[in-house]
C-alpha cells in the first residue's frame with residue numbers, strides 16, 4: 001500500500017483531468033491507478049461504491065470522490081499559483097450542470113434520443129458567459145489560469161471536439177483562443193501522460209488476502225471449464241504446505 005494518496009483515474013475523463021491538474025500544480029505526490037471504466041477495480045469500488053472516477057484515497061483512508069473536492073483538497077495542501085483566488089462556484093455549477101447536460105446530448109445524441117443541433121446551440125449560448133469574462137484577460141480570472149479555467153476547459157474541449165471545424169468557425173473567438181492556450185499548456189500535457197491500466201492483485205473476498213490458485217493438470221479436474229482452482233487463502237493453510245513462506 002503506498003504511503004501517500006492514491007488516485008483512481010481515467011485518462012480521457014474530463015472530471016479526472018481537472019483533478020489530476022490540481023494535484024500536479026499543488027505538487028502533491030500520489031500513486032496513479034489508471035482505471036478501465038468497463039472493468040473498475042474492486043479496491044476502487046470498495047472505497048467509493050458509486051463507481052465514478054476520479055477517486056482519491058488519502059493515507060488515513062479518507063475517500064474523496066468528487067472531482068471538485070479533489071481539486072479543493074489538493075489546493076488546500078499547496079496552491080502555488082493561487083488558483084483558489086480565481087474560483088467561482090456558480091460558474092463551475094453552470095458548466096457541471098447545464099453545459100454538461102447539453103454536451104452529453106450533443107455528443108451522444110443517440111443515447112439520449114436527443115436533437116444534437118438543439119443541444120449544440122444551447123451549449124454555445126452558455127459559452128457566451130466565458131466569452132464575456134475573457135474580455136478582461138486571457139483567462140477566466142484575469143491574466144493567469146486559475147480554478148475556473150481548469151475546472152471548465154476539459155468539458156469545453158469535449159464540446160469543441162465533437163465537430164472541430166464547426167467549433168472553429170462558429171464558437172466565440174476568445175473562447176477558441178482560451179481553449180487553445182490551455183490544451184497546449186505544459187500542465188495539461190503532464191496530466192495527459194499515458195499510463196497502463198492498474199492491475200489489481202486478486203484477493204480473497206472474505207479475508208482480503210491473495211487467494212491460492214493451482215492449475216489443474218488434466219481436463220477432468222477442471223471446474224466450470226477453468227483449469228485454475230481456488231484453494232482458499234494463505235492463512236487457512238498449514239505452514240508445512242506453504243514451503244519456506246513466513
Ligand SMILES: N[C@@H](CCC(=O)N[C@@H](CS)C(=O)NCC(=O)O)C(=O)O
Pocket residue numbers: 010012013014015016037051052053054065066067068
Ligand atoms: N460528479 C463526479 C462525476 C464523475 C464522472 O461521472 N466520471 C465518469 C467518467 S468521465 C464516470 O466515472 N462514469 C462512470 C462510468 O462510466 O462507468 C465528479 O465530479 O467526480
